[in-house]
Amino acid sequence: MLFDLHLHSRYSLDALTKPETIIRICKKNGWGVSITDHCSMDSYEGAGGAAKTAKKKGVFLIPGEEILVFEDGKIKGEVIAYFLNSPIESKSFAEIVDDVKSQGALLSCPHPFDWPRRNFKEFPKHWKKFACMETFNARAYYNHLNKKSEEFAEGKKIAQLGVSDAHIPEEIGNGLTEMNAGTENEFRKELKKQRTKVIVNDFATVWHHFQTQLARRKIVSPR
Numbered sequence: 001m002l003f004d005l006h007l008h009s010r011y012s013l014d015a016l017t018k019p020e021t022i023i024r025i026c027k028k029n030g031w032g033v034s035i036t037d038h039c040s041m042d043s044y045e046g047a048g049g050a051a052k053t054a055k056k057k058g059v060f061l062i063p064g065e066e067i068l069v070f071e072d073g074k075i076k077g078e079v080i081a082y083f084l085n086s087p088i089e090s091k092s093f094a095e096i097v098d099d100v101k102s103q104g105a106l107l108s109c110p111h112p113f114d115w116p117r118r119n120f121k122e123f124p125k126h127w128k129k130f131a132c133m134e135t136f137n138a139r140a141y142y143n144h145l146n147k148k149s150e151e152f153a154e155g156k157k158i159a160q161l162g163v164s165d166a167h168i169p170e171e172i173g174n175g176l177t178e179m180n181a182g183t184e185n186e187f188r189k190e191l192k193k194q195r196t197k198v199i200v201n202d203f204a205t206v207w208h209h210f211q212t213q214l215a216r217r218k219i220v221s222p223r
Ligand SMILES: [Zn+2]
Pocket: 006, 007, 008, 036, 066, 110, 165
């Protein structure tokens, strides 16, 4: 099964896609998905109701959240957690790791070397605390930064993911992860064994990034 494990809905400030649009696209293509909003409960269980829609349509939806890491009041980057029961407040990396662990959730590192974005720069020091890392993010500013991730992951016991990091509907599926998993247990098992395949479909364009700016300024409506 193919999964897009990092994308955003309108419940993230800079994204335009309605949760129901995400579920519709994934249903059509037979993809599993994780909506990794910064305020994930809004899209998942709240007004966005993605959990309910996914269940109705039979789409494999993994609860996810992109979390800001803070240290001494400064942003240190972003990490993603899958299978959270309740949202994690942005705080220090050590506290986030504890929270994620106590919830039995899994940690991923989004765009680990993408320095023009909020990459978690201490990832190379802490990689053993992560279940997986992105080695293809379709929104990477420079593709050699994806290559750097790939080289880092090689030979290490960490699963590799391909993701779209979509902020608008047209980007969904630009990057995908193939896994032999149709249930949460299978997903966890396959990830643990690093049995993932990264699928590169397309790259986000300047137009896609521009839409993000429009979303931020609330110039265009969600779709
Ligand atoms: Zn993101």
